[in-house]
Amino acid sequence: MSDILAARAQMAVSLGFHIIFAVLGIGMPLLMAIAEGLWLRTREPGYVDLARRWARGTALLFAVGAVSGTVLSFELGLLWPRFMELAGGVIGMPFSLEGFAFFTEAIFLGIYLYGWDRISPGAHWLAGLLVAASGMASGVFVVTANAWMNAPTGFRIADGRVADVDPIAAMLNPASLNQVVHMTLAAYVATGFGVAAVHAFFLLRDRSNAFHRRAFAIALAVATVAILLEIVSGDATAKMVARHQPAKFAAMEGHYRTEPGAALLIGGLPDDAAMRTPWALRVPRLLSFLAHGEFGATVTGLADIPRDEWPPTAIVHLAFDVMVGLGVALLALTAWAGWLAWRRRGLPDDPRFLRACVAAGPLGFLAVEAGWTVTEVGRQPWIIWKIMRTSEAVTSMPGLAVPLVLFTGVFLVLAAVVLFLLRRQFLETDPARGAAAAPGDR
Amino acid sequence: MTAEALLALAILAALVVYALAGGADYGGGMWDLLATGPRARRQREAIEHAIGPIWEANHVWLILVLVVLFSAFPPAFAAIMTALNVPMTLVVLGIVARGSAFVFRKYDVQADAVHRRWSGVFGVASFLTPFFLGLVLGGLASGDIRVEGGRVTSGFLAGWTSPFAVGVGLYAQGLFAFLAATYLTVDTEGEADLQEDFRRRALAAGVCLAPLALLVFVLSRHGAPEIFQTLAGAQGLLLFLGTSVCALGALAALWRRRYRWARAAAVAQVTLILLGWGIGQHPYVIVPDVTFESAKTAEPTLRLLVWTLGGGTVVLLPSFAYLFRVFKSRDRRA
Numbered sequence: 001m002s003d004i005l006a007a008r009a010q011m012a013v014s015l016g017f018h019i020i021f022a023v024l025g026i027g028m029p030l031l032m033a034i035a036e037g038l039w040l041r042t043r044e045p046g047y048v049d050l051a052r053r054w055a056r057g058t059a060l061l062f063a064v065g066a067v068s069g070t071v072l073s074f075e076l077g078l079l080w081p082r083f084m085e086l087a088g089g090v091i092g093m094p095f096s097l098e099g100f101a102f103f104t105e106a107i108f109l110g111i112y113l114y115g116w117d118r119i120s121p122g123a124h125w126l127a128g129l130l131v132a133a134s135g136m137a138s139g140v141f142v143v144t145a146n147a148w149m150n151a152p153t154g155f156r157i158a159d160g161r162v163a164d165v166d167p168i169a170a171m172l173n174p175a176s177l178n179q180v181v182h183m184t185l186a187a188y189v190a191t192g193f194g195v196a197a198v199h200a201f202f203l204l205r206d207r208s209n210a211f212h213r214r215a216f217a218i219a220l221a222v223a224t225v226a227i228l229l230e231i232v233s234g235d236a237t238a239k240m241v242a243r244h245q246p247a248k249f250a251a252m253e254g255h256y257r258t259e260p261g262a263a264l265l266i267g268g269l270p271d272d273a274a275m276r277t278p279w280a281l282r283v284p285r286l287l288s289f290l291a292h293g294e295f296g297a298t299v300t301g302l303a304d305i306p307r308d309e310w311p312p313t314a315i316v317h318l319a320f321d322v323m324v325g326l327g328v329a330l331l332a333l334t335a336w337a338g339w340l341a342w343r344r345r346g347l348p349d350d351p352r353f354l355r356a357c358v359a360a361g362p363l364g365f366l367a368v369e370a371g372w373t374v375t376e377v378g379r380q381p382w383i384i385w386k387i388m389r390t391s392e393a394v395t396s397m398p399g400l401a402v403p404l405v406l407f408t409g410v411f412l413v414l415a416a417v418v419l420f421l422l423r424r425q426f427l428e429t430d431p432a433r434g435a436a437a438a439p440g441d442r
Numbered sequence: 443m444t445a446e447a448l449l450a451l452a453i454l455a456a457l458v459v460y461a462l463a464g465g466a467d468y469g470g471g472m473w474d475l476l477a478t479g480p481r482a483r484r485q486r487e488a489i490e491h492a493i494g495p496i497w498e499a500n501h502v503w504l505i506l507v508l509v510v511l512f513s514a515f516p517p518a519f520a521a522i523m524t525a526l527n528v529p530m531t532l533v534v535l536g537i538v539a540r541g542s543a544f545v546f547r548k549y550d551v552q553a554d555a556v557h558r559r560w561s562g563v564f565g566v567a568s569f570l571t572p573f574f575l576g577l578v579l580g581g582l583a584s585g586d587i588r589v590e591g592g593r594v595t596s597g598f599l600a601g602w603t604s605p606f607a608v609g610v611g612l613y614a615q616g617l618f619a620f621l622a623a624t625y626l627t628v629d630t631e632g633e634a635d636l637q638e639d640f641r642r643r644a645l646a647a648g649v650c651l652a653p654l655a656l657l658v659f660v661l662s663r664h665g666a667p668e669i670f671q672t673l674a675g676a677q678g679l680l681l682f683l684g685t686s687v688c689a690l691g692a693l694a695a696l697w698r699r700r701y702r703w704a705r706a707a708a709v710a711q712v713t714l715i716l717l718g719w720g721i722g723q724h725p726y727v728i729v730p731d732v733t734f735e736s737a738k739t740a741e742p743t744l745r746l747l748v749w750t751l752g753g754g755t756v757v758l759l760p761s762f763a764y765l766f767r768v769f770k771s772r773d774r775r776a
Binding site: 012052056059060062063064065068070073074076077078081084085087089090091092093095096097098099100102103104106107110111113114115118155158159162163164165166167168194195235370395396397403406408410414417421424 | 494495496498499501502504505506508509510512513514515516517519520521522523524527530531533534535537538539542544546548549550551564593598634675708740742743746747750752754757758760761764765768769770
């Protein structure tokens with residue numbers, strides 16, 4: 001394996017691992033804050049019990065997210081020193097702001113997790129809100145830095161170094177708003193459906209369990225609001241990509257020939273040599289509409305992009321279709337939930353619906369992984385769009401297969417342990433038993 | 443004061459706080475590994491109780507150092523991560539192992555065998571990571587890492603494999619162990635037997651620091667001439683005196699069971715040591731080819747970073763004060 005491929009693989013593994021925990025680190029505090037807020041309003045002890053249980057899982061997830069995020073911040077330099085040398089001064093701002101958001105999150109999570117009996121309920125709830133807000137802010141800042149790699153602005157290159165740097169303009173690049181909104185909502189979608197799945201699983205055993213009914217209702221409500229907005233955000237994001245990164249957009253759609261009234265291709269396997277995408281479902285003229293808002297608009301195809309600037313078409317197209325497909329599936333699930341809720345004027349707890357919710361648990365996370373695959377692989381061969389190639393950014397360190405194997409091993413072990421511990425926490429405890437404090441709470 | 447000088451100072455300040463707060467968390471892990479006697483389990487509980495709520499916040503200081511370094515001095519960051527790729531990789535592996543083992547231990551079943559297994563990982567990683575951090579700092583000061591035209595020309599072993607760097611690594615371990623045991627004497631107020639355990643450990647670690655400090659000083663003559671020159675000069679003498687007074691003060695206070703005084707003296711001691719390193723290292727990020735001046739990025743970014751750090755600190759300090767007030771107040775069993 002070449003060193004550049006090893007470096008890319010290590011980055012992909014690290015990001016793919018971290019993003020799960022980042023998503024939960026953004027989503028879980030919101031769920032906890034809602035539950036605790038309901039407790040403050042209703043004084044119904046079931047809600048605070050729920051917040052406490054969710055907090056236990058979150059503590060574990062947050063710690064793993066913190067250490068895997070640390071790995072990434074080191075890897076920026078260990079794997080891509082030339083990239084950081086060029087970009088550090090331009091995108092340092094969002095990273096610095098992220099540092100402070102992370103600080104706030106870590107401080108108030110400590111207070112939240114260990115402070116149940118040490119501060120007043122109001123102060124505790126506020127600490128939880130701060131964790132939710134700073135967790136979201138962390139994500140916003142990191143995604144802003146990533147958006148700059150897709151739409152680099154706020155500088156120019158002179159003699160191989162950056163000049164006329166405007167860090168604010170770099171943060172407010174054309175991709176930022178869309179990417180930030182899309183990813184933040186994705187975190188709530190994935191967490192909402194993921195948590196709903198766990199509680200749907202228990203409701204299938206005992207549909208009258210008040211604890212799981214409350215938990216399921218909160219998670220499903222968050223997921224519902226988020227998925228509806230996410231579909232709108234996805235459309236806006238695709239239009240932005242079509243405008244700013246035509247090569248990435250063409251690869252996403254498996255679209256080779258520049259033409260007006262372009263057809264949308266669903267599925268299929270793009271064939272770069274033949275420059276077509278066989279076995280795809282074609283919807284005439286829809287691609288033009290989705291990309292530019294007009295059925296007759298011209299959509300740039302890969303044929304008009306220099307061959308050495310093509311991203312790996314097949315991966316990007318399939319990942320994009322997987323993401324969109326999963327989003328539509330979750331939307332359908334939400335529509336079903338809405339119909340059931342409207343008909344019964346209550347929590348949708350039809351067993352078939354609950355089973356579907358259990359099955360849908362991982363889908364939000366898969367969509368996030370697929371979406372990041374589109375963003376990152378779709379940007380190739382560039383690390384900074386049209387400015388620096390990924391191959392120019394990699395470290396001169398030889399033998400990069402060694403850290404790849406090492407870190408992949410570490411992440412596999414971490415994943416296995418986290419799954420084992422969470423599973424036991426979910427399955428081997430009886431959450432219906434009331435407000436008895438778990439051993440980790442003090 | 444120029445923006446890059448302020449940011450260099452901010453990096454040093456963040457490193458000092460990281461050593462004082464995060465360093466003590468590593469030290470706690472070492473004492474966890476070395477917990478012995480009839481009160482071993484209670485020692486471990488006291489350590490867990492002391493670092494549980496705060497270690498993640500303490501860890502962020504290191505992230506802040508990294509972020510300011512790559513935002514304000516990107517070529518220096520690139521050169522450091524290239525030349526010190528191996529010890530940096532070891533540092534981050536250590537951080538992952540320590541942090542995850544600590545939470546896994548807390549959330550796994552509390553059976554002795556399981557507890558011991560996670561404690562082992564947590565303790566060993568807490569032991570090794572400061573050593574690797576010391577290798578990195580030693581490498582930066584060694585003068586062996588050469589950078590020409592932004593490219594590292596001295597390979598991937600220069601600096602951090604020298605006896606001096608190894609000395610710094612050992613010294614960092616000793617320092618963190620001493621800090622942690624000294625803090626723990628205050629954290630265990632009201633439990634006289636535990637307090638005695640940590641007092642003995644703090645005294646032992648404190649006494650061991652003296653020969654380690656001497657070793658680093660002697661090795662620096664050839665291993666880090668730039669640092670040695672500062673330490674051997676008038677400034678160095680003052681720093682040496684100040685550090686010695688604090689060190690002896692800390693030991694004396696421990697001996698006389700004046701634990702809050704001991705903690706204050708230990709904090710001053712570690713601060714002075716890092717200050718001495720900072721003065722010796724100045725104006726270099728990597729001795730002798732990369733200075734803060736030569737590695738600084740564009741002026742607008744530097745100015746904005748100064749404002750960001752200033753604004754961030756205004757938010758951060760009250761938050762930290764609140765965190766420590768909630769968890770480090772006298773009634774630890776609230």
